Amino acid sequence: MTTGLFVFLTLAIIAITAAAGLILSRNTVYSALFLIINFLAVAVLYLIMGAPFIALAQITIYAGAIMVLFLFVIMLLGAEKPKEIEQMKWQRPLAFVLGGAILVEGVYALLTRVSITVTTNPASEILADPKTLGISLYTKYSLPFEIASVILLVAAIGAVVLTRMPKKDKGQ
Amino acid sequence: MIPIAYPLVLAVILFCMGIVGFLLRKNAIVIFMCLELMFNAANLVFITFANHYQVIDGQVFVVFVMTVAAAEVAVGLALMVTIFRTKQSIDIDQMNSLKG
Amino acid sequence: METVQFFNLVPWVVFLPLIGLTVNLLVGRKLGEIFAGSFASLATGLAFVVSILLAVSLSSHPEAVTIPLGDWITIGTLTVRWAFRVDTLSVVMMLVVSGVGTLIHIYSIGYMHNDVRHNGDTGRYARFFIFLNLFIAAMMILVSADNFLMMFVGWEGVGLCSYLLIGFWFEKGKNGTGNAEAAKKAFITNRIGDFGLLIAMFLIFVNFGTFQFDEVFKQAGQVAAVKPGVMLLITLFMLLGVTGKSAQLPLYVWLPDAMAGPTPVSALIHAATMVTAGVYLVARSSIFYALVPTAQTVVMWVGAATALFAATIALGQYDIKKVLAYSTISQLGFMVAAVGMGATVAGMFHLVTHAFFKGLLFLAAGSVIQGVERGMHHANHASHDFDPQDMRQMGGLRKQTPLTFRVYLIGALALSGIAPLAGFFSKDEILVSAWQTQPAIFIVLVLAAFLTAFYMGRQLTMVFFGEPRTEAAEKASESPLVVTLPLMILALLSVLGGVLNLPGVHTLETWLSHTLGEGEPGHFVWVVAGISLVLALIGLGLAWMIYSRKTDKAYVDPLKRALGSLFTGMENKWWVDELYAAIILNPYRAFAQFMADPVDLGVIDRIGGGLAAGTRALAESIRKLQNGYIRSYALLMLLGLAAIMTYLFLR
Numbered sequence: 006m007t008t009g010l011f012v013f014l015t016l017a018i019i020a021i022t023a024a025a026g027l028i029l030s031r032n033t034v035y036s037a038l039f040l041i042i043n044f045l046a047v048a049v050l051y052l053i054m055g056a057p058f059i060a061l062a063q064i065t066i067y068a069g070a071i072m073v074l075f076l077f078v079i080m081l082l083g084a085e086k087p088k089e090i091e092q093m094k095w096q097r098p099l100a101f102v103l104g105g106a107i108l109v110e111g112v113y114a115l116l117t118r119v120s121i122t123v124t125t126n127p128a129s130e131i132l133a134d135p136k137t138l139g140i141s142l143y144t145k146y147s148l149p150f151e152i153a154s155v156i157l158l159v160a161a162i163g164a165v166v167l168t169r170m171p172k173k174d175k176g177q
Numbered sequence: 178m179i180p181i182a183y184p185l186v187l188a189v190i191l192f193c194m195g196i197v198g199f200l201l202r203k204n205a206i207v208i209f210m211c212l213e214l215m216f217n218a219a220n221l222v223f224i225t226f227a228n229h230y231q232v233i234d235g236q237v238f239v240v241f242v243m244t245v246a247a248a249e250v251a252v253g254l255a256l257m258v259t260i261f262r263t264k265q266s267i268d269i270d271q272m273n274s275l276k277g
Numbered sequence: 278m279e280t281v282q283f284f285n286l287v288p289w290v291v292f293l294p295l296i297g298l299t300v301n302l303l304v305g306r307k308l309g310e311i312f313a314g315s316f317a318s319l320a321t322g323l324a325f326v327v328s329i330l331l332a333v334s335l336s337s338h339p340e341a342v343t344i345p346l347g348d349w350i351t352i353g354t355l356t357v358r359w360a361f362r363v364d365t366l367s368v369v370m371m372l373v374v375s376g377v378g379t380l381i382h383i384y385s386i387g388y389m390h391n392d393v394r395h396n397g398d399t400g401r402y403a404r405f406f407i408f409l410n411l412f413i414a415a416m417m418i419l420v421s422a423d424n425f426l427m428m429f430v431g432w433e434g435v436g437l438c439s440y441l442l443i444g445f446w447f448e449k450g451k452n453g454t455g456n457a458e459a460a461k462k463a464f465i466t467n468r469i470g471d472f473g474l475l476i477a478m479f480l481i482f483v484n485f486g487t488f489q490f491d492e493v494f495k496q497a498g499q500v501a502a503v504k505p506g507v508m509l510l511i512t513l514f515m516l517l518g519v520t521g522k523s524a525q526l527p528l529y530v531w532l533p534d535a536m537a538g539p540t541p542v543s544a545l546i547h548a549a550t551m552v553t554a555g556v557y558l559v560a561r562s563s564i565f566y567a568l569v570p571t572a573q574t575v576v577m578w579v580g581a582a583t584a585l586f587a588a589t590i591a592l593g594q595y596d597i598k599k600v601l602a603y604s605t606i607s608q609l610g611f612m613v614a615a616v617g618m619g620a621t622v623a624g625m626f627h628l629v630t631h632a633f634f635k636g637l638l639f640l641a642a643g644s645v646i647q648g649v650e651r652g653m654h655h656a657n658h659a660s661h662d663f664d665p666q667d668m669r670q671m672g673g674l675r676k677q678t679p680l681t682f683r684v685y686l687i688g689a690l691a692l693s694g695i696a697p698l699a700g701f702f703s704k705d706e707i708l709v710s711a712w713q714t715q716p717a718i719f720i721v722l723v724l725a726a727f728l729t730a731f732y733m734g735r736q737l738t739m740v741f742f743g744e745p746r747t748e749a750a751e752k753a754s755e756s757p758l759v760v761t762l763p764l765m766i767l768a769l770l771s772v773l774g775g776v777l778n779l780p781g782v783h784t785l786e787t788w789l790s791h792t793l794g795e796g797e798p799g800h801f802v803w804v805v806a807g808i809s810l811v812l813a814l815i816g817l818g819l820a821w822m823i824y825s826r827k828t829d830k831a832y833v834d835p836l837k838r839a840l841g842s843l844f845t846g847m848e849n850k851w852w853v854d855e856l857y858a859a860i861i862l863n864p865y866r867a868f869a870q871f872m873a874d875p876v877d878l879g880v881i882d883r884i885g886g887g888l889a890a891g892t893r894a895l896a897e898s899i900r901k902l903q904n905g906y907i908r909s910y911a912l913l914m915l916l917g918l919a920a921i922m923t924y925l926f927l928r
Binding site: 055070074 | 178179180181182183184185186187189190191192193194195196197198200201202203204206207209210211213214217220221224225227228229231232233234236237239240241243244245246247248249250251252254255256257258259261267268270
């Protein structure tokens, strides 16, 4: 067993365990924290596969900003431990069956199509450089980039509009 | 140097866990987090193939996915807050007014 | 010196009435009756001025001129222009339409003032003039068109105006729907005729490839040589259109009912102008008819038969306007017979003079009716079922309405064909043509002319002579100047109209020959003139003898005793309406009822309703899937995803 494989397997186990914790935890705050762990593990995988900028972005944006927002809302609403009683009796078994089916089919598809001998490449200088990413973003992908910025703006405005307290009716 | 099938299988596993979590949980915020988990699995696939083909486009795509996810979370959580104000709950099964 | 040509003004004969109606449409109600009426009259009057200018231009440049306004329809090889054709024939029609139209507009200013008050809705005053101007515009399009399609626009336009004006008091009449029924009848009967005209136009398009008059008539000779059957069909279907619009047998039945419209409408549309459109059409297409002798014979006999048939019905009518209506049908029969015999000029000549004296008679009748209405108001105890149009309620009106009496007398004598009034010359020309070529037609027409004189004598006597038979007639009074002035002008025209085409001078003949081609100028045959004049005098005298004696209050027509059941037939219009009802209308209604109740309600509605109910039931069962739970939607999506993936793997 090579070092690389060992590192990968460790990270994979962490990620899967964290995901399981996310799903199974009764406390919403714990779920959020498990998700952060998952994000961190995946970020390290990105690092290994030669995408250090994305790895750091994953940590700062996902694990940092977004998950903080989650925690903030959970605590704001005081919704750490809502009661969850399943009323739809077919929901739970079907979820497992279908989720399992997709899993089996996905893994089957991969293993039959992707040869086990094909391995990842060592991190390349050029692809790891944020400069390369930046040039691509501002040249080839400039239009999607602009659209993404508009989406963010709309989301920001939307969030403000949605959470604004409705004004009380002035004496009708 | 690991076979690229391994991170891809990991992505499939994470994605399916996201699906199952989405279907099992009734807490709207957890459901949201499951969505993020699925995004994450997709991102992992992008990075793996970016590495495999030695191109930058995969990484660019991940940037866009993150952007959209951030936007979605911002709006989604705002919705949660609003719904919680009216229903005093974030149980997704209680949001069932739109039905035939 | 170059003479000034006014041909470019021709679109204004349409635009001026349109401007008039637009103004009345927008502000007519606010500006009062005098303004609304005067403006409409002015618009028509200016159109008359333009027509005169066109006539002046034509006198120095008699060839036809076409003024295009723009392309209308362009489909493949077919191009239909919106173009005005100025030639001697169309200008004659324009002069009649706008000239008589102007006089009737002026008359209407006074007449409608009383009519809207009598019928109790002064708000409709401006509307009347809007319709009247619209009619003038449509009629101008009809006569000035340079192709069949544009002419058809005018043809339908005047039909619409006729419908609108017959139903002007749509809530009045028998059972509150009588006038509306009359309007509907006119419209539907005309549709049957228009169907014929449309078929004729389709055939023209298929065989000539164009609608343009010039090109069609240029090719007519070749087509007639190659496909004589087609030409026969075209001319006969066209004749169907003529019988509808010009109220000939068998489609004449709408015209008597059309008298439900206000009297100026009867004068303008249903006597002077619109109903002559059919005669105009045959005159315009005279090249066609000249090529198909069979069609000519049919046209001729339709005209002659109508002339006699309508004249017999006119004998038995009591309504002052109905008599004139049947007389109009009869006179139109004369015109149609004339154009059928190829005596196109004679037909057009009679058309013009008829417009003068029949317009005059209708307007004078309107004056009489309103005089009696005024008398009715003076005689306070007038009952509600009193009909101011019933000649049995009149009598002795020559004293109460002396001016109207005099002009009516002139009109009646002109219609009867007493020399030297207008009707004598025009009718004589038709009779001469018949005398020379078709002896059988001549006999029929002479008989009709005799009856014409007789029923006019009857009407004159019943209305104006003897003693007043009712209090209303006793207290009737003369109409104001605005009403009588047009009457006097028309009376003058009725006296002098014969000058247009005096025997030996042939002004109109020469004038129209530029459009219709050189024809044999009609001779003046002393025998024919003598026969028709003597018969007319006998008819008038006989009527005077029979009807002047009658004085008793419970009026029974003296002819009834003499003719018995024959007169009953005339009185009841030979039961033609009842016949049509029995053989066409009632089976048609029964069929419609069958289609409506068992077929539509029973079969078609059930199919539709069943489909709707089935869809609804299906939707009711499926809607349960839409349960509002997002997670169950997600489950279904996943199910689909798993199914698709499975399919892809197993494929």
